[in-house]
Amino acid sequence: MPSWPAETKYISHSTARVDGAAKVTGKARYSSDIQATGWLYGMILRSKWPAAKITDINLEKALKVPGIRAAVLARGKEFTVRYYGEEIAAVAGTSKQACLDALRAIEVTAQPLPFVVNEADAKKADAPRVWENSPNYKEPNARDRGDVNTAFGQCAAVIEGFYSTPVQIHNPMETMGNTISWTDDGLTAWSSTQGISSVRDGLAGSLKLEHSKVRVITEYMGGGFGAKFGSGVEGALAANLSREAKAPVRLMLTRFDQALAVGNRPSSFQKIKLGAAADGTLLAFEMDNYGTAGIGGGGDAGGGGGGADIPAPYLYKVANSRVKQSAVAVNAGSARAFRAPGNPPASYGIESAMDDLAVKLGMDPVEFRLKNDPSKIRQREYALGVEKFGWKQKYQKPGSSPGVVKTGIGCAGAAWPAGGASKNTHGEAQINPDGTIEFRLGVQDIGTGTRTVIAVVAAEMLGLKPEQITVKVGDTRFPPGPGSGGSTTCPSISPTVFDICTKALQQLQTQTGIADARGENWFAACKKLGVNSLTVPGQWIEGLSSNPAGGVQFAEVEVDTETGLVTVKKILGVHDCGLIVNQLTLESQINGGIIMGMGYALYEERVMDDLSGVMLNPNFETYKLPGIADVPDIEVVLINMPERGVIGIGEPATVPTAGAIANAIANAIGVRVSSLPITPAKILAALGKVPPATA
């Protein structure tokens, strides 16, 4: 069995991003920066109706707009649109303004249909149907374990709560999109994607092209979080526009487009009943949950599904449980995989219920968790966190903080049960006689530092410095690699680079006679290659990676009980992910996860309007995201476990933040705000300060 080196110079230490300078100087070319020769702008016409029967689309006037080179239909001229923002047609032209003018010149004949955009309304039997032939909501079957009714009778304390989470919109820094050039020779797509291989397969499939005729390139891209595995409707439209216009077409979505049609995290409405014995042992759990995945999950859900179900009772061992789950369709954009699908809402719901029950039992929330969480690693993390955070010194009874601005603390746990590695990860290294070495892997960097991880592992294995390693990723012409999702990238590529390096050293020994080509012998060995470079392939091997990862987070907040403003003062994250490859980029990923979790806790929410059926906040003005002034002191504590091999961290980092913040708020003000986001309006309402409406 292979094993990672025990003594390391780079692995588990901190190396700055090898492409950091390129990124901050603007030298790095993101997908949205690509300017292929003769390129055109592409733009999409979207439905302004939440539901309508389209009976005709006329592109003639659009094609006459000066500068317009092509116009194509998304799905023919007759079809039903089922949400505000669904794609109808697309145009390509020489300027953004030409495209905007052309979109307004497209004539669409449509009959508006009844619609429903709100979950509770959509559940009603007489609600307009999103899909004609099936009800919006199907009564779920119960999944039973043990005897939940008897068990509740034996509990010393039982709580019932209704915890809800909103639809969260995918808003990576770089929106979705591609530049696509489609000629008789084949198709090249410069995609903002987290899966160059899946985009290639998707484009080849939908356009009926051979895989060998499609090349996907992603040099740099600005975030995916689960939304960017496929080429999407916008990819197919860009390809068709390119074919039609005989020119490359850059079709990047606007922020408005991004909010409507390319994925989101489903909502959840969790009715939870939880009971425990007097010593704190959980005895019974019951949950009835539903949420919406819009018109349906599915489309481009690769890497984790986009359904509305959540894991329950999540981290905790409960002998008796009954779980009912279902989804309700509404006239709104579909769900997609979103960083740790299902887990953040699950964590928020159960962790809120856990704290509510701890209060009723008169137990310390951490003690209560230690009693019921079977994970040995999380037990260790709670112990570490309690110490670092000063939990025992800071903890006060809910609502007992004096004054108008009250402080509180809370905690929550995370698991990421999926993860692991993609076994079909390949790569190669080209070693040149002058000692330069280039790694080529058909993986892509979604911003987590993939190039740096490859350089760090290679430098460690070869006794070189990370800056001496050239790394090329993001091209389907390289040996195939995994999609960057499910927290699998690092555990897929690290063993692959290990394998390439091991084989390279063996081959150098065979060819040059130098027994150990590492470190100071490297250049001498390479020189002995003579005039020919050496190309060494490798692939993922067993024994160097594993799963799952987890963690716990602690939050400290201040709540102004007169204005409702929540200030997060501190978040401590204690996380494990096996062998730490590069500490700096790992911490950065956890920082990002925590900030994203903060947005989920306090600010983010898709607002759909019942009257008009449109989304009211498809922008960063009223779809609120954390800004730098909102971000607290974040401390990350890592448990390095080399014996477990490499494990991904992307998803667990964001899972427990909302639950920890929600619990800290409840601890501060003494009452529970049981729906996210926890806004000042909801805080004031929970405190009983809001008068009834009079108008």
Place this chain on the structure above:
Amino acid sequence: MKAFQYATAHSTDSARQLVADKGAYLAGGNDLLGLLKEYLISADTLVNIKSLPGLNKIEDGRKAWTIGALVTVAQIENHADIKKTFPGLHEAAADVASLQIRNVATLGGNLAQHSRCWYFRQRDVKCLKKHGDLCYARNSENRYHSLFTGNDCISPVVSSLATTFAALDATAIVLRDGKELRWSMAELYAEAWKNPYAHNSLQPTDLILRVEIPTTRTRSAYMQASDKHAFDWALVSCAAAADMVDGRLKSPRVALGSISPVPHQSEAANSFLEGKVLNDATATQAADLILKDAKPLEHNAYKMPMAHALVRRTLLKLKGDA
């Protein structure tokens, strides 16, 4: 946006002529360009007024200060003597949007900006303010909307500088057809109180030239409550100003923003405070008075306790260290 002509005006006369029937004045452009890009308004000519002489100055005076309409929000924020003389104005300017926006946003544009109602700004909704049949907000998502209004539209004024100017009893000097009109903040927004289609009392060719702030009130303060800590609209904003004589309030004024189409003031609250010593009890009574007759809706009733707290806090801030 639709194609437009672009012209630079070097005098107010030529600005007025260039704007003609269908043009618009362009200064910082923060609001105007957004409106044009979303096709919420159209203009055949954008008249750059940044070169108009004399409108980018801050002038102090014994009786009143004058701030030109082209002075940026950042210049107001960073002016050391404004911070000393009108601390409330400094605080209001510092809370506007983001640093990048404050650097280009002008005083005139801040006062003249249009509704931020999310139905008004939604490109595919034809609401009452856009001459549709229905105020959607009144019947649906009204969390950011008004507690007071004199018409069917419940979109509030969001200029926090206007809130502060109302408390300071400042005057906007508006050029209309070659004549200078002197308007209180109440007058500047009066049309929006009664007319659902109006954002303020300005006609398309009217040009705000400057704002005059009397120095009678030696103390002022501003506070706002938002969902976030920065770069977020006020859910409620509050400004207060007064002189203090022997520990008693003289000529006090309180104003609230984001809860009415005009900066919300109450004569009853202002008169009540006259001659009073500021303490929790008097501040609370003033807050009760200023919110009297508010009409909270389904989703904006939280603004009642929020506004109440802000009135108390802002008033007590006037006490300073004294």
